[in-house]
Amino acid sequence: MMVPDPIVLTLADEAATIQLGEDLALALKPGDCLALSGDLGAGKSTLARAFLRAMADDRDLEVPSPTFTLVQSYELRIPVAHFDLYRLGDPSELEELGFDEALADGICLVEWPELADAALPGNRIRLQLVHDGEGRRAEIAGPEAALERIGRSLTIRRFLTENGHGADRRRYLTGDASLRAYETLMRSDGTQFVLMDWPRHPEGPPVLDGKPYPKVAHLAEEVLPFVAIARYLQDCGLRAPGVLAADYENGLLVLEHLGEAGVLDERGQPIAERYQAAVECLAHLHGAPVVREIPVTAEHLHTVPDFDPVAMKIETRLILDWYLPWKRGGRSATDLERQRYSEIWDGLIDRLRSSERHLLLRDYHSPNLIWRQADQDLSRVGLIDFQDAMIGPTAYDVASLVQDARVTIPPALGEDLLNRYLTLRHAQQTGFDEDAFRTAFAIMSAQRNCKLAGLWVRLKQRDGKPGYLKHMPRTMTYLATALAHPALAPLREWMAEAGIDFSES
Template sequence: MQDIAIFLKDEAATIQLGEDLALALKPGDCLALSGDLGAGKSTLARAFLRAMADDEALEVPSPTFTLVQSYDLRIPVSHFDLYRLADVSELDELGLDEALSDGICLVEWPENALSALPKTRLTATFSHLDDGRRVTISGDTVALARIKRSLAIRSFLQHGGYGEAKRRHLSGDASARAYERILIAGQPVRILMDSARHKAGPILQDGKYYQQLAHLAEDVIPFVAIASDIRDKGFCAPEVYERDLDAGILLIENLGSEGILDADGQPVAERYLESVRVLAHLHAQPVTRDIPLSDTITHHIPDFDRTAMKIEASLLIDWYLPWKRGEKASDAERAAYFSVWDRLVDLLATSEKKLLLRDFHSPNIIWRAKNSGFDRVGIIDFQDAMIGPTAYDVASITQDARVTIEPDLCGEMLSLYCTERHALGGFDEAAFRRDWHLMSAQRNCKLAGIWVRLMQRDGKPFYMKHMPRTFSYLHVALEHEALAPLRDWCIKAGIL
């Protein structure tokens, strides 16, 4: 990958680059800052640290005499100044390797210890150019790609008239998406979604990879389309202010920061119930299959079909079962498992099918207490929406994957949903309740596999804490007589 060359016209541009780099670097990255005195190295380091801390008043003393200053931030950062380094061996005493094990290192005057710095480091070389500075960033190609992405986001903001905005990390999630808060003086905070096009994975079936088989969004087009559809139907989804569909960058409305859990992370019954009410009214709306975004782009909402249901359910047998038993499922076990799912999917042939948001639970619902009606419930994650059994979304919130929903609250939500749907007409409660058990089983089989996959493949073990809850929900799902074949298979396989 080619080096990155940037012209910094003044100190403000240097500060902005430091802030942009703070959104690009990750634990294990070492950024060497090379250049003459007064070239801007310390200015950039100070801006980087303050952005990482989200504190513009953060005291950032020069480490010239201490040689290193460490900061316990969102990502730990160690700021080295090697100007007075007497011997390269001193770096071992300063703990460079330890600092890189779980954090980021900024190193000024790296020339004094090049042999001791990581070979995969990044180097930002400052030089004077006219009245400004020229910075050339070179080194590790993976880290350079992240920096280029961050700079592309800055260009996106500049093109939309937000060039002076401050960018601050907001969150990431179990996917590759990342979010930032965009701060503009005198204006409401906006949210930036960074969601580059999904890269193809290994072919699994019919010449397709998992993302295609499960009908998961591969770019931001579905998000923009579904947001428009939800808003047009009178519900609350973020407005999209600026978009680059090819790059996968969106500037969207900030619906708020308060969720449907209390300060202790426990469900607030009123908020869950109101969310279910919104879901009932959304499900009563007619389906919009095709949503135009321009003269040349129309998003077609896919069906939550047999292939999608089975490929998701396969995560249980492909990831969870080998982790649980220490050995893969036999061919006979696989055949029996998917035969069970074929029979269960057959039961859904006549089920009600409407817009299915896919992940309607606490991480993706914003509580807007100052608003009224349906506008109190903000929906923020729906790019994987499909047309499918409405019971799936109800199972998502009544069996929240991230927080335990006690049976009484679950029952209250199910009763409210059914009451609202009956009032709106055309609702088959018996079929819905059967489908709720079926969709609960499908979702929790998927989640059990996802938690293991996140740990083993993606290095994200903290999701495993949800596994006991997932299986408690699965036990409830399997209580319905229609799920007896799946219950029997799970017992025989040693999963239950």
């Protein structure tokens, strides 16, 4: 196996050393051991303090030297154990200090690693700091995967520097369930921005007609669609973040920070006024002209894909592939059950052919709605996470909001939101077909919640993220509500025959 070349950096001063520590805090993950060695006074302790303060998002965090205690533990976003082995009597003492347990749960930051060389993991990340004229030189060696993560973080720093954000303080914001990651950028005056980090990833295994899931479901795989949809929403008079800098090749964007207030109260309950404003934004969007082709750069024209029957059906399969075996103790759907389920969805989707269509944003619900109290009218609701937008039934996003996947919407509020939307659409459009919309709403609600029921299980079983299962009871309640519509009778009967008991979810 080839050993990857080390990363070599020139650090002009102490500020550059601190910045490297902060950049490393965004690259390391549980199971990483960072071994710090080098000249006396070359900045090992400075880098360690910067790393810990960035991980804690606390510039004033006390970081005592572990010279006498040998280890200092920090319960942070990722737990970190800071070891100083200068006074270690024997490498075997590492076991007594709980090194293996600390590495299993988080990150180990080790100063004077040479005093326990044989006892440290062979796949550790080695960072050596040496004096270099008036500055320092850093050499980072280690496993290829770790160096790729560190290299990515340094690429982000170069991108920021080239676009006037080189001195911004970077802090982890979120990674959620997707392949994208986000950081908060803060200038010295307190102004904040958002970094979107979305590198291209290799294609996954084929799931249908030789295509991987993202291509079948028309999921965005790069930053260009986000920029295009943001531009379209702004042109419609809605509040999407401005794109301040972009590196399309590396998948990096600096975005306007729309704020931190959401549409939920401190108890996590929906605030009616804010949901009402959000449904008004949807009605406004659905009254605007539909645009399918949006210029992004001189070389790229984004074509908004259709939410076509293939994409709809592959999402509904998630309840078959993941939820059903989970509820049945591992027993999968039979071929006959699959065939009947597929035929039912063919019929339901066929009923949508004449339904009203417009841009649908895919996840129009609480995590992606920012409340901007100081703004007026439609600008009070900031919109994010719309890169997967497609052209499809307008009822989809209304169902996404009225049946919020992340928070329980009381039936009275849900009915009020739906009625408010319908009132606005009637005012916009003479002859608006409310009955057809309500049918499409029920079908889209069922489609979305069949997808989510399977997604929550997949996130637990495949991706090791069990926390999403807390949304399952709500999802199944929403699905039961949708199934009460007469158009959904065949699916309701199939669910009963499959043994899906909504009261137990």
